[in-house]
Amino acid sequence: DAMVIQNPRYQVTQFGKPVTLSCSQTLNHNVMYWYQQKSSQAPKLLFHYYDKDFNNEADTPDNFQSRRPNTSFCFLDIRSPGLGDAAMYLCATSSPGTMKKSPLHFGNGTRLTVT
């Protein structure tokens, strides 16, 4: 089945130690997103790639970076994680060329713990 896969499901890192979360998709969607979700709150968009074009949200801290080496993969890098960065990180995709009908398809998320 076509899907969005996030690895790992659970990640523990130390305060200040860089960490990378990964996302892959078999849907061949043009757009990939990274959301941060804390404790039953709404997902908060960090940034998204439309093809290779990177779009950062205005309030996304510089501590968060992203890479998309090809259509299928997208990475979230947290350069110096703080305790406040502990959250569920959700990757999502949407379909190419039909922006009017492009619901988000989410992965199962990576739960990040910062010790």
Add this chain to the structure above:
Amino acid sequence: GQQLNQSPQSMFIQEGEDVSMNCTSSSIFNTWLWYKQDPGEGPVLLIALYKAGELTSNGRLTAQFGITRKDSFLNISASIPSDVGIYFCAGQLAGTGKSTFGDGTTLTVKP
């Protein structure tokens, strides 16, 4: 930026009861989406609405895109224990691909 008001924030119901939740916005959207999220999982799309006035069903779920394009509701009929979870509405503007999410409705179903 755009904000969505989703209500109620939480619901505690008896198995078999019907449920209704809604989202309102101060500005219009071209698409309304309803997602369900189970603990520790990503949100799963339940229903997508693309046209003002559209009424769409998915099994026991029914959702409508408001005529004003500023609101949407989701109904669940004859609730069952596996309906437990957090339900999110999301609005999209055409051409952006970005979604604005409501704060969620947490549903608890008592057997």
